[in-house]
Amino acid sequence: MTAVIENLDPLLRALGTTALILVVSAAGSLVLGVLVTVARVSPIPVLRGAAWAYVQVFVNIPLLALLLLAVFALPDAGLLMPLLTTVIVVLVVYEAAYVAEAVRSGINTVAPGQVEAARALGLRLSQTLRYVVVPQAVRAVVQPLGNVMIALLMNTALAATVGVVELTSAVNKVNLVEAQPIPIFTAAGLTYMALALAIGLGAGRIEKKVAIHR
């Protein structure tokens, strides 16, 4: 345990980096994912097709491949970004596909009769979505989205492979010096677990809040 305590400073800084990647990527992928879903249910065929293709592409490419591609190919293409930014952009783009899938499955839980009733009352498409579909889809979407965010947390560790010093990378470095893999990696594992638990509990609370009384 002393190995961890003696290196607390760099470890905490690395944890901060992990948290930063997590929070920014989470926010970004939620926004992008919802936009992709809107495109996917829109009446415009081109948008629908593009959104569908987007999801297919990113769900079927391993994140590591995408990350390496971005880190090595983007500078070649003349797009220079700080490493951390590149990692966040890749995570946003990648996780957005999973967010879009989760949100779409939530929308699919809303019975078609709900939409028909809204249209029959004279609500416009945007009003139907806003007042009838979204409020009911939300409750079905919270838990799956929580799971996407937990996966995102785990995926932040891949940043280590391209040289970003986040938690996994820092732990690895400390271990190279201290050679105490068991306490060091256990501490890291527990930290990830605590974060995942927090996300799960948060999702649970939100779900309770948006639950429909029955």
Add this chain to the structure above:
Amino acid sequence: MSTPMVSTPMVRMRGVDKHFGDLHVLRSIDLDVAPREVVVVIGPSGSGKSTLCRTINRLEPIDAGEIRVDGEPLPEEGPQLAQLRADVGMVFQSFNLFGHLSVLDNVMLAPLKVRRVAKATARAEAMTLLERVGIADKADRFPAQLSGGQQQRAAIARSLAMHPKLMLFDEPTSALDPEMVNEVLEVMTSLAADGMTMVVVTHEMGFARRAADRVVFMDAGQIVEEAPPAEFFDATRSERARSFLSNVLAH
């Protein structure tokens, strides 16, 4: 002065055709519904009754022909169609109350968002309507906490809140336990007595006899026979309607 006023029909369907893929569900339908008239549509399962009902507010678009509501041809999907739908109430077999809203909020939603009525006005009117259909005490409940009959009455109140000039009913009592059918039919009968223009798809022959001005019998996508209820039930002309009626009455 001496020429009588000819009123515009509330619904006017001319040569309406509709396919679902290869299936020809509506075959050159001609149908007029006069203001204040109650038309009951009956016919065997799959004959196209629901589809006919749903073309009137364009929940189902048609392939050919013309439909006018209160003299206006149905517009394409968009804000104008939404406006027309606001004036045409629809009651579904499966109620389709908004599950995340209380009964009161179900009734208030469209007046607030579509008509932009002030909240206090919308609430007062919603309560009056809920009283009228006999479920004012359930205003704060959620749909899933109500019986089927109560849900359907709430759904009727939700439609009435838009002051429709026409109401469409697609088998409003078919999903109900037998003991709840009457409470819904009573509300519909009183609506009819108050002069609401109604198109009602139903298997309730008692309601047809009592409340209809005209019975329309459909089979295989066509209107086979139409007549005032007494004439239709007691002097059925077509063979198809006779065999349908003897089947229904046998049950």
